[in-house]
Structure formats: C-alpha cells, structure tokens
Amino acid sequence: MSAAELRPLLLGAPRWTLAVAESLTCGRVQARIGAVPGASEYFRGGVTAYALEEKVRLLGVDRDVAEKVNCVSAEVAEQMARGACGLFGADFAVATTGYAQPDAARGVAEPFAWIAVARREGETFSTRSARVECAGASRIEAQDRVAEAALMLLVAVLREARGA
Secondary structure, three states: OOHHHHHHHHOOOOOOOEEEEEOOOOOHHHHHHHOOOOHHHOEEEEEEOOOHHHHHHHHOOOHHHHHHOOOOOHHHHHHHHHHHHHHHOOOEEEEEEEEOOOEHHHOEOOOEEEEEEEEEEOOEEEEEEEEEEOOOOOHHHHHHHHHHHHHHHHHHHHHHHHOO
C-alpha cells in the first residue's frame, strides 16, 4: 500500500507537506492518503478539477496548452501539481489527468493517464511525470490503477528526496 509509506517519508527531518490535484481519479488519491492514520500531520488538502475552467482557475493551468491536448498531457499534469503546491502551500503535490475510458472522437482507443509530482523549494519547482497505460481496464479499474500509480510515483520521488 503506497499511501502507508507516505507518513515516515513526509514526517522525517525536515517535515514536508503534501497536496493533491486530481481530474481522472476523482478523489481516489486523496481518499487513499486520508485513509492512513495520522495523515492530518502532513496532508494539506486536495482539489478535483475535472473541467478545463477549474484547472485554469484553481490550479493555474495554461489554458492554451490544455486546450490543445484536451487537458491530457505530461505538461498539464505537471502544471496541476505545481498549482496544488501553490494553492495549499505544500512542499509536494501529486496530480492526475487522463482518459478513464476510450474516446473515439479524440482518437483514444484505451484508457491512459499522465501523473506528475511537483516539489516546491522556495519559488522553484522540480517535477516528474509518467504516463500510465490502462489497456483493457474498465472506467473504475483505470481510475484505481492511476491513483495507485500516482502514489507509487510520489513515494519514489520522496525516497529520492530523502536519499533513501
């Protein structure tokens, strides 16, 4: 369980805080984080911004960039993660965006997502993103797979930041 690994990674010295920005996963990442006892010691909060307007308004996503890719790209996921850091004043944030099911009109044959983790250090950010393929998954399965992949990426980034 990736979420359970967050507590010791975030509460070491120095202590770090966490925020979440979700689209495709509709709160699943936040629910997994909140299910861990003591999450209130590091979890600042999260936002589910499903629509382009909310991604722009709440998370500062660049409208032109997002419109070109229907809000689904590594760049959009990274902007969402940086925006969540800013919105919640967090040191780290994780974000998800993608397609939970095929979308023939957009040429999407199988569900997939982009996930990203941002680390804020003062006024600068570092980000890492990854694409998650969900071939053959139902809508719910894709959302669950992406939520778990996002937490796994977050844990990996935190481990690196701790030098572990």
